[in-house]
Amino acid sequence: MNTSVGTSVGGAERAQMLMQVYLDHAATTPLDAVVLEAMMPHLTTSYGNASSVHALGRKARFAVEDSRERVAACLGAEPSEIVFTSGGTEADNLAIKGGVSALQKGVLTSATEHEAILKTIEAVHQWGYETHIVTPAHAGAVSLAQLNAALQSRSVGLVSLMHANNEVGTLTRIPEIAQFCHAHGILLHTDAVQTAGTFDLNVEALGVDLMSLSGHKIYGPKGVGVLYVRGGVDLKAIAHGGSQERKRRAGTENVAAIIGFAAALEQAVQHREERTAHLKVLRHHLVEGLQATLGEAIRINTPLDEGESVPHILNIVFPPKPGESAMDGEMLLLNLDMEGIYASSGSACTSGAIEPSHVLLAMGYNVSTAATAVRLSLGKGNTVEEIDYTIDTLAKIYRRMQLLK
Numbered sequence: 001m002n003t004s005v006g007t008s009v010g011g012a013e014r015a016q017m018l019m020q021v022y023l024d025h026a027a028t029t030p031l032d033a034v035v036l037e038a039m040m041p042h043l044t045t046s047y048g049n050a051s052s053v054h055a056l057g058r059k060a061r062f063a064v065e066d067s068r069e070r071v072a073a074c075l076g077a078e079p080s081e082i083v084f085t086s087g088g089t090e091a092d093n094l095a096i097k098g099g100v101s102a103l104q105k106g107v108l109t110s111a112t113e114h115e116a117i118l119k120t121i122e123a124v125h126q127w128g129y130e131t132h133i134v135t136p137a138h139a140g141a142v143s144l145a146q147l148n149a150a151l152q153s154r155s156v157g158l159v160s161l162m163h164a165n166n167e168v169g170t171l172t173r174i175p176e177i178a179q180f181c182h183a184h185g186i187l188l189h190t191d192a193v194q195t196a197g198t199f200d201l202n203v204e205a206l207g208v209d210l211m212s213l214s215g216h217k218i219y220g221p222k223g224v225g226v227l228y229v230r231g232g233v234d235l236k237a238i239a240h241g242g243s244q245e246r247k248r249r250a251g252t253e254n255v256a257a258i259i260g261f262a263a264a265l266e267q268a269v270q271h272r273e274e275r276t277a278h279l280k281v282l283r284h285h286l287v288e289g290l291q292a293t294l295g296e297a298i299r300i301n302t303p304l305d306e307g308e309s310v311p312h313i314l315n316i317v318f319p320p321k322p323g324e325s326a327m328d329g330e331m332l333l334l335n336l337d338m339e340g341i342y343a344s345s346g347s348a349c350t351s352g353a354i355e356p357s358h359v360l361l362a363m364g365y366n367v368s369t370a371a372t373a374v375r376l377s378l379g380k381g382n383t384v385e386e387i388d389y390t391i392d393t394l395a396k397i398y399r400r401m402q403l404l405k
């Protein structure tokens, strides 16, 4: 974000510039102007219900089907394979609940998945299905070898592994996992909510059977998502009512949001290379700056080698020195907030709660170190100047908090 707010202090002798730096793009992104423009007619004059037969209804239906075709084209899929949902959470729910009910078999996932998967797995466990949760050996992602070992003698019909972790950014090797699953007659679902903006999500190249996406992580609107469902994959509906979305998702379509989703995904595909390059430069600069200013005080949890993580996420912790108490992570975030830097401790859904990140705990951190986590997630609008300000401010706050301990 490029906003600088000038405030006058003590009769305007000194204009103090407070920079505002939004570094929480893994939680949500600002709406792209192009996306808003595409949505506008359907938020105002074109308000028809896509199921109505009159002209306004037909206009809405055309817009929904046109968006479906455009989303399918971005993913290398067929329009009939695209199910519009209310977001990533519903897409994950539909994939897991709808998938296991159709298969009548168990499901396997990772301990570092988003709550939208973990809580849904808990729910299908209550329904009586076999569920298995693997704790990844490496930086939050399950490897093929681990998956192989975990599947031995287990009756699993569906594997769900996220494409990139939303807290630490680690990538899962989805194409090789898809090959392995298919060789064992198992379907693969991936939550690609965090990779949609910067990765090629061609479903043939990935080899997935089910894939979840969310609009608001790619500069689109909140409250809209997509579940890709490979042709021939049976899925039981989880909400009942009308026969929208080929009977896979009942409910009046959110036409404006669906159009916004398609526009946002197209923008992401069109600008993928430049966005990715920009994010890589910013993250590299951030890492170098933090290492130079904070050195041994921080540990980086995001794997930084090429191809190991998404370029927009950097997760750090402040491990306490032997005999010292851990820093208060929430206080650090509040201090950053007061300096105009908006970051989070991890998943937006769990921030505000006192519990430390389940991802960092699964990665082997103890509760007190996990509670010091800061996730800085970058976006297309961030600048090098903002990163410099963040590095200096974070170091300043850390030193101040050390003195107060």
Ligand code: PLP
Pocket (backbone or CB within 6 Å): 026, 027, 086, 087, 088, 089, 090, 092, 114, 116, 162, 164, 165, 166, 191, 193, 194, 214, 215, 216, 223, 224, 225, 347, 348, 349
């Ligand atoms: N999956 C992942 C990996 C996420 O990061 C999020 C949001 O934080 C979700 C699912 C949920 O998506 P939504 O906010 O669209 O429900």
